[in-house]
Amino acid sequence: MIGCGYVGLVTGACLAEIGHEVVCTDNDEAKIRTLQAGQLPIYEPHLDQVVERARAQKRLSFTSDVHEAIRSGDAIFICVGTPPLENGDADLSAIDRVAKWIATESRSPKLVVEKSTVPVQTGQQLKRALAVYGRNGGATFQVASNPEFLREGTAVGDFLHPDRIVIGVENKTAEEKLREIYRPILEKRFHCPVHTKGCPSSDPPPFVVTTINSAELIKHASNSFLALKISYANALADLCEKLDANVEEVTRAMGLDPRIGPQFLRAGLGFGGFCFPKDIQAFIRLAERAGVDFALLKEAEGINKRRIAQFLEKARRVLWVLKEKKVGILGLAFKPNTDDIRFAPAIDMIRQLLAEGAHVSAYDPEAVEKTRAVYPKIHYGADAYEVAKDSDAVFVVTEWPEFRALDWKRIHGLMARPLVFDGRNLLDAAEMKRLGFEYHSVGRPD
Ligand code: UGA
Numbered sequence: 001m002i003g004c005g006y007v008g009l010v011t012g013a014c015l016a017e018i019g020h021e022v023v024c025t026d027n028d029e030a031k032i033r034t035l036q037a038g039q040l041p042i043y044e045p046h047l048d049q050v051v052e053r054a055r056a057q058k059r060l061s062f063t064s065d066v067h068e069a070i071r072s073g074d075a076i077f078i079c080v081g082t083p084p085l086e087n088g089d090a091d092l093s094a095i096d097r098v099a100k101w102i103a104t105e106s107r108s109p110k111l112v113v114e115k116s117t118v119p120v121q122t123g124q125q126l127k128r129a130l131a132v133y134g135r136n137g138g139a140t141f142q143v144a145s146n147p148e149f150l151r152e153g154t155a156v157g158d159f160l161h162p163d164r165i166v167i168g169v170e171n172k173t174a175e176e177k178l179r180e181i182y183r184p185i186l187e188k189r190f191h192c193p194v195h196t197k198g199c200p201s202s203d204p205p206p207f208v209v210t211t212i213n214s215a216e217l218i219k220h221a222s223n224s225f226l227a228l229k230i231s232y233a234n235a236l237a238d239l240c241e242k243l244d245a246n247v248e249e250v251t252r253a254m255g256l257d258p259r260i261g262p263q264f265l266r267a268g269l270g271f272g273g274f275c276f277p278k279d280i281q282a283f284i285r286l287a288e289r290a291g292v293d294f295a296l297l298k299e300a301e302g303i304n305k306r307r308i309a310q311f312l313e314k315a316r317r318v319l320w321v322l323k324e325k326k327v328g329i330l331g332l333a334f335k336p337n338t339d340d341i342r343f344a345p346a347i348d349m350i351r352q353l354l355a356e357g358a359h360v361s362a363y364d365p366e367a368v369e370k371t372r373a374v375y376p377k378i379h380y381g382a383d384a385y386e387v388a389k390d391s392d393a394v395f396v397v398t399e400w401p402e403f404r405a406l407d408w409k410r411i412h413g414l415m416a417r418p419l420v421f422d423g424r425n426l427l428d429a430a431e432m433k434r435l436g437f438e439y440h441s442v443g444r445p446d
Contacts, residue, residue, distance in 0.1 A: 168215025237443025247443030331398025
């Protein structure tokens, strides 16, 4: 496993959990030291149990020696980051670097599997690089694409209970190797840390075999489609606000149509995280270069980019002046159950609030430390109550379930002005009104 970011770590740990011997490496030595010391560099439910068990059973190890990791594996999963470049393209330099290492270091046949999200035809480049740089090493290479669909916050469960396993291969040998690797999941032979009382019964996941190009495209197409669905719900929410309808009623009824489905129609502050924003951008660029005008995706991206400004405009209308107002932010992570703040709406929102001279106080159950590195000077509350104290408004930015369970009556008493802007439609509007709040949410009548 090369790359111990989110996907690499979860994939490595879960492959060890289902019985394989896994060596993980990363060029971030501090991260490897943390992992070797038995700690995790990220917060992800159940991952600690999986890592601990696999390490205790000597199936999972971490090394900063990439050469050792390459030599030890028959199958090498590339899980390095593909961050966005200035122009929106995916930066593939880490994949290129790793390809050279694998090519020059390998002494035995290797199956090289792309796990990182990459633009279509990366597999072809990878194959070429392995052949060119490995020409003197004597090893043979097969390349496969195996896109990952796990979500942060539910990553372990998603890995062990996938909706589908997609592999893009060039021949039967690579297909059979990957089928063998995933056999415990296909046959449901693993210890599941998520469902301690037994996993819900379901059919084995479909094992989808495609060409490498199609597999690469499936990942970008899936993420972009989900992003599109969210932007659709958000545009609908804007319409509902203008026409006095309720977006939740509309999307609930829409979602009952199995052709539409209920998921990813939650309106709010839009999508963040290290996947959707960069993947939709990269997909647009890919289409442009292929000569296809995917304007549909550009609009979905545009709708998403406008979410924060629109939300703040609403706040400005009510608060009148933002300068010197004390604003409490509840939620910093881009979604609940993670400490990941990459492309998180809260980060952008705080930047804009500070630019307007507001005083920001923030709280998140897991993401405070990572946010402190970005905004060292804002105030961080020990809990939601401290953030609400004396504030002129509270913004709900991430839908952590525990925010719903707060003692909102107490918060009402603590605030200078009992005003709540719920950017995730987390709270019950009628209940908030009953408690005496001025309450504004997204696409629901105020
Ligand atoms: C996403 C995909 O869901 C995974 O299938 C994929 O494997 C992953 O990207 C990846 O490419 O690695 P993730 O970014 O962890 O997973 O999180 P999601 O649950 O998809 O949420 C993304 C963003 O959309 C969050 O900011 C969330 O708040 C927002 N969202 C989600 C909405 O605004 N509305 C919704 O209805 C659903």
